[in-house]
Amino acid sequence: MNKIFGSILLLALLTSGGHARAERIKDLATVSGVRTNQLVGFGLVTGLDKSGDVSSLFVRQSMRNMAGNLGITLPPDANPRSKNTAVVSIHAELPAFAKPGQKIDVTVSSIGDAKSLRGGSLLMTPLRGADGNVYAVAQGNLVVGGLSASGQDGSKITVNNPLVGRIAAGATVERTVPTSFEEGTDVVFDLHDSDFTTANRMADAINKALGADTARAVDGTSVSVRAPSNPSQRVGFVSVIENIELAPDDAPAKVIVNSRTGTVIINSKVRVQPAAVSHGSLTVTINENPQVSQPAPLSGGQTAVTPQSDVSVEEENNHMFVFNPGVSLDEIVKAVNDVGAGPSDLVAILEALKSAGALRAELIVI
Numbered sequence: 001m002n003k004i005f006g007s008i009l010l011l012a013l014l015t016s017g018g019h020a021r022a023e024r025i026k027d028l029a030t031v032s033g034v035r036t037n038q039l040v041g042f043g044l045v046t047g048l049d050k051s052g053d054v055s056s057l058f059v060r061q062s063m064r065n066m067a068g069n070l071g072i073t074l075p076p077d078a079n080p081r082s083k084n085t086a087v088v089s090i091h092a093e094l095p096a097f098a099k100p101g102q103k104i105d106v107t108v109s110s111i112g113d114a115k116s117l118r119g120g121s122l123l124m125t126p127l128r129g130a131d132g133n134v135y136a137v138a139q140g141n142l143v144v145g146g147l148s149a150s151g152q153d154g155s156k157i158t159v160n161n162p163l164v165g166r167i168a169a170g171a172t173v174e175r176t177v178p179t180s181f182e183e184g185t186d187v188v189f190d191l192h193d194s195d196f197t198t199a200n201r202m203a204d205a206i207n208k209a210l211g212a213d214t215a216r217a218v219d220g221t222s223v224s225v226r227a228p229s230n231p232s233q234r235v236g237f238v239s240v241i242e243n244i245e246l247a248p249d250d251a252p253a254k255v256i257v258n259s260r261t262g263t264v265i266i267n268s269k270v271r272v273q274p275a276a277v278s279h280g281s282l283t284v285t286i287n288e289n290p291q292v293s294q295p296a297p298l299s300g301g302q303t304a305v306t307p308q309s310d311v312s313v314e315e316e317n318n319h320m321f322v323f324n325p326g327v328s329l330d331e332i333v334k335a336v337n338d339v340g341a342g343p344s345d346l347v348a349i350l351e352a353l354k355s356a357g358a359l360r361a362e363l364i365v366i
Contacts, residue, residue, distance in 0.1 A: 021247065023246065023248060024245055025189065025202060025206075025242050025243070025246065026242035028191060028198065028202070029190055029223070030192070031188070031189060031190075031238060032180070032187075032189065033188075034096045034181055036093045036095055037135070038091065038093060038094075038129070039092045039128060039171075040091045040128060041089070041126055041138060042062075042087075042088075042089055042090070043087075043090055043123055043124075043125030043138070044062050044086070044088070044123050044125075045087075045108065045110075045117055045123070045165075046082075046120060046121055047084060047119060047120050047121045048083070048084045048085065048086060048117065048118075048119060049118075050083040051116040052085045052112075052114045053083075053087060053113050053114050054113055066123070086110050086112055086114035086117060086120065087112045088109060088111060088122070089108075089109050090107070090108050090125055090127060090138050091107055091109075091127075092104050092127055092138070092171055094136065094177060096179060098173045098176065099176055100174055101173065102172070103170075103171065103173070104173060105167065105170060106127070106167050106170040106171045107165075107166050108122055108165045110163040110164070115162070116162035116163065117144050117162060118142075118165075119142075120141075120142050121140065121141050122139055122140055122141075122142060122167060123139060124137060124138075124139045125138045126138075134174060135175045136173050136175075137171060138167065139171075140167040140170040142166070143167065143168070144162055144166075145166075182231045182234065186226055187224075187227040187237075188218070188223070188225070189222065189223045189241070191221050191223075193251075194220045194221040195248070196217075198249045199220055199221065199222070199223055200217050201247065201248070202217070203216055203217045203223050204246075205246040206225055206244060209244050210241075251267055252269070252361075253267060253269040254266075254267055257350075257364070257365045257366070258366050264350075266361075270359075350363060
């Protein structure tokens with residue numbers, strides 16, 4: 001039987017020896033208000049090799065609208081069709097402080113019945129923010145990582161996804177999103193993971209480096225720092241703060257179980273209270289052996305099938321686990337390994353300990 005170490009990922013957020021590691025503030029937190037913004041657009045991809053939309057009403061209406069915008073008037077009864085065109089959605093992220101003229105990447109996805117976007121080109125498409133304003137304009141040749149091919153007999157092969165493409169530097173920024181970075185007298189840093197101890201340590205580290213009362217912890221997520229009002233000085237000030245190092249607090253004790261893959265993640269802070277767990281299972285096997293009854297010749301009888309079932313019950317050897325007070329992660333895994341148990345056995349044991357109130361950790365099943 002495979003050892004449990006072969007199937008279980010042991011994740012220690014801090015070394016078991018208790019030596020805290022120092023991390024920069026820029027790796028633990030971000031400046032409040034300095035964020036990306038999502039953009040979205042609706043456009044056309046042309047130049048496809050008969051792999052575009054066939055029956056989509058979206059592409060016909062879009063082609064008519066595009067022709068009207070370019071000064072081409074189509075007859076009212078015209079019904080433009082083209083297998084070389086596909087209607088697509090475009091989305092991108094606008095970085096903080098992005099200025100007009102800078103380039104950003106865009107992702108293009110088919111929303112019709114196109115078979116592939118491979119080899120297509122995106123026509124000029126405005127990208128709008130949540131407020132409805134245009135912040136960028138996208139256009140360019142798609143790079144599609146997937147492909148699809150089919151034969152006349154109906155056979156088909158698809159590699160990756162041919163209906164999603166990407167254009168590197170495919171959009172030009174047209175409008176700047178205002179931020180609150182230059183406003184107010186303070187700069188607020190927001191932790192990636194809320195923790196009161198880490199927030200307090202961050203404030204102490206900043207005060208130690210820049211002087212008393214420079215920073216204060218607002219709550220478990222935010223640390224407010226008094227900053228210069230001059231924008232150029234504020235940039236240098238934040239640069240200094242970002243590189244201050246501190247030791248973040250240990251993560252709470254957690255056990256995470258992925259029920260789909262059988263992966264178990266345990267951090268080094270997991271402990272159990274005194275407990276004894278007996279783990280075993282019953283295997284019930286039912287074999288069907290139907291018996292055929294054949295009548296004698298010329299007897300006038302009929303052939304009959306008589307069902308016959310053989311039922312057997314097998315019980316595996318029970319394993320008794322005894323945990324003393326304060327048992328650590330290493331001892332839990334060693335106890336399970338010593339009896340040759342697998343990952344599913346460990347999950348059952350942890351669930352039993354949690355139900356009995358002996359597991360001093362948060363058990364998360366995903």
